[in-house]
Amino acid sequence: MIYENGQLEDNQFVDASKHCQIPFPDLTVNAAEGKSNREYSQVEVDALLNLSQREWSIVVDRLFKYVFYKLNNKTDFGAHSEHNLMINPADYYVTNAIEKLITGSWKWKREFSIDEQLKRIVNSLLSAEIRAYELKHENENILSYDKNPFVLETLIDKDDSDLNHKILFAAMEECTKNDKELRSFVRAYDDCNTFDDMQSKLGWSKKKLYALQKKLTRKIKSYLRSHPNKQLFNNT
Amino acid sequence: METKRKLFEKFIDFSIEASIGDEEEMYRKIGTTKDAYLAKKLEMIEKLLKERTEITGIP
Numbered sequence: 001m002i003y004e005n006g007q008l009e010d011n012q013f014v015d016a017s018k019h020c021q022i023p024f025p026d027l028t029v030n031a032a033e034g035k036s037n038r039e040y041s042q043v044e045v046d047a048l049l050n051l052s053q054r055e056w057s058i059v060v061d062r063l064f065k066y067v068f069y070k071l072n073n074k075t076d077f078g079a080h081s082e083h084n085l086m087i088n089p090a091d092y093y094v095t096n097a098i099e100k101l102i103t104g105s106w107k108w109k110r111e112f113s114i115d116e117q118l119k120r121i122v123n124s125l126l127s128a129e130i131r132a133y134e135l136k137h138e139n140e141n142i143l144s145y146d147k148n149p150f151v152l153e154t155l156i157d158k159d160d161s162d163l164n165h166k167i168l169f170a171a172m173e174e175c176t177k178n179d180k181e182l183r184s185f186v187r188a189y190d191d192c193n194t195f196d197d198m199q200s201k202l203g204w205s206k207k208k209l210y211a212l213q214k215k216l217t218r219k220i221k222s223y224l225r226s227h228p229n230k231q232l233f234n235n236t
Numbered sequence: 237m238e239t240k241r242k243l244f245e246k247f248i249d250f251s252i253e254a255s256i257g258d259e260e261e262m263y264r265k266i267g268t269t270k271d272a273y274l275a276k277k278l279e280m281i282e283k284l285l286k287e288r289t290e291i292t293g294i295p
Contacts, residue, residue, distance in 0.1 A: 049285060053278055060277045061259075061270070068262050069252040088266045091273075098277065102284040116245075165240035168247060189246050195253060213254035216247075 044108045048101075051114065060094065063118050067093045070126065079133035080126070097121040168220070175219040182219075185212045 040048075051059070067090045074080045075089045085092045097118045100106045106121055176183045184202065192198045195209050202209075256262055263270045 045288075049289075056278055056281055057274045060274055060281075064273070065252050065256060065259070065262070066248075069248075069255065072255075090266060094277070095280070098281060099284065102281065102288060104288075165244045168244050169240050172243075172247070189243060189250075193246070195250070210254040210257070213250045217251050217254075 040104050040108060043110070047114060059114055059118065060098070062115060063097065063122070064090060064094050066119055067097075067122055070122070079130045084133060085129075093122050093125055096125055100125075167224075171220045171223050172216070175216065175223050182212060182216060185209070186216065 071080055071089055071093075075082060078084070080089050082089055100121050101108075101114070101117055106117070108117060109120075112120065172186055176186050185198075188198050188201050192201055195206055198204070198209050199206060204212075260270055263273055266273075268276075
């Protein structure tokens with residue numbers, strides 16, 4: 001997992017928090033000046049401190065899954081590889097996002113939950129890492145997963161854009177219009193926040209629901225791949 | 237637009253859950269278990285929150 005004397009150690013978990021600690025840059029200055037920190041007000045600090053250990057566990061688990069999903073097939077080489085980051089990529093992004101959020105080195109937007117803040121930080125870190133990697137290797141003819149991402153991955157990478165939400169919505173409509181079962185599945189999105197909710201609403205097994213979600217993702221990927229960006233944007 | 241944003245988030249959350257399936261396997265891939273990983277992160281969070289309180293005086 002980590003390099004020691006040039007050797008790669010396998011099957012050993014190395015905690016990223018030991019390697020990528022972010023300092024508290026502004027807060028010390030603020031405290032010395034007798035001010036509370038400028039980055040966060042009491043509202044944000046309360047939001048962080050009021051989470052119980054159980055709630056933090058849920059937040060971290062959800063974040064880890066989000067990062068793991070986003071890094072799928074992107075860690076063998078390139079910006080998000082263990083070779084480049086020198087630490088397990090999923091843990092690197094999870095740890096950095098949490099540190100950025102708590103230390104105040106992130107612009108908190110109150111309309112987003114802590115879950116959403118962390119996902120936004122991860123997206124920003126992923127983009128920054130790609131930019132840094134490309135800059136570092138600009139004169140090399142490198143093969144990279146990051147150069148030609150699928151359209152869906154691009155949408156997910158920038159998931160805070162209204163236009164991307166519209167594109168996904170339009171793709172979903174198109175991909176389910178001739179599939180009655182998939183249509184019912186997507187309609188259940190409106191009332192359900194979890195697969196357990198869906199199970200109760202539709203009376204289908206979780207296995208079937210997972211299969212439908214995968215089918216939906218496949219169809220949307222295929223639809224987005226077969227439509228040039230321009231056409232997608234014009235249709236929204 | 238808020239509705240479309242929520243739909244987008246649900247789509248990603250559901251895609252994650254459907255594709256991961258066995259979550260312990262996901263943690264095993266980085267050489268740990270879910271419980272051990274979460275315990276380490278909770279320890280880190282507690283330390284960061286304590287440092288933050290000491291530095292800022294909040295609360």
